[in-house]
Amino acid sequence: MTKNISRKNFLQKTGSALAVASIGFPSIYIPKSKSSDRNKIGVALVGLGSYSTNQLAPGLQRTDHCELRGIVTGSPHKIPVWQEEHGIPDANVYNYENMHEIADNDDIDVVYIVLPTGLHAKYSIVGAEAGKNVWCEKPFAMDVAECQAVIDACESNRVQLTIGYRMQHEPNTQEIIRYGKEQTYGEITGVRTSAGYSGGGHPIGDWRRNPDLGGGALYDMGVYPLNAARYATGMEPIAARGIQSSQRPDIYKFVDETTEFELEFPGGVFAKGETSFGKSVNYLEVEATGGWYKLQPFQSYTRVRGETSDGRELPADPGHQQARQMDNDALALKENKDPIVPGEDGLADIRIVEAIMESSERGGEWIQL
């Protein structure tokens, strides 16, 4: 059974967002000898949840141009584990209340915000105002105003901002971006792209069920196909529409479990897709006047592979995606170049997310962008 959900109602019922836990910790750790390479960019991970633990920290052990030097966490029990594993000294351990003091720490060049989405803007701004470059996970933030506030804070503090859209660093993805730019298969006529995973659903208390913290499939997974439709076509959509629903309202009562969407690009090009917490889908298909090409899966950590209408194979790249992404972002800092994914790219997706949510509230009508 499909049940339409309304974030607005939920926000009215719950009032304000959850506060971040913040606790002071004793300082007793003496790091094991780990020679810090001063030619590398020093990264502090902000939020030590699943993605930091399982992807980013291992990635930072493989990077050539950056390394893990600090942590910001509200969970004291994680501190000794991370200090031991990564040789992080006491001086580079922060909580959410004293994170601004990172301004005085020359070991740290970058704060990488890996918190629930509803906290991205707040802590990106704390980092920028401390004079640190900001790497912020996707989705950029809750709405366009939050995204713009982060962009402004980074500009006024003269620090670089990049969004953690790892796919734009992935070789096969870069190849199909090139096909679009060079019209290798002619002019693009349409795109189909979806991202979702299935399973038992997120447990009670998980922020992905909470609209205040950026829960729901559209924010969490939907930004992958939205970003893909934009990078594949190289165009910005002029209108969007969508329908948000929940097939398991006992779990996804206040956020979307599934969102179907359609984007209209200039020249009558349409992109169509869906995102879901209840359906395993993962593809990007592009049709052009002279053929087609696709990536499937298109947004996995590994195995991203593709094929084309003229029989080209795009085999999976064996590299570590997050290591490549962070090395590219570190090189942009070292060489004073623009990052591959600037803040404006993340903001453009959030503008579409807002339009799709508005469209769903209006029964799926087109919203001009």
Ligand code: NAD
């Ligand atoms: P997670 O739930 O595993 O971790 C979130 C962390 O934030 C936890 O350590 C938690 O303690 C901390 N936290 C601080 N304040 C909190 C609060 N008020 N409520 C809840 N948690 C709080 O989530 P995750 O999967 O690591 O995702 C974190 C971010 O990384 C999200 O923005 C997500 O979209 C992004 N992410 C990106 C990718 C990618 O491939 N680029 C993959 C997974 C997650």
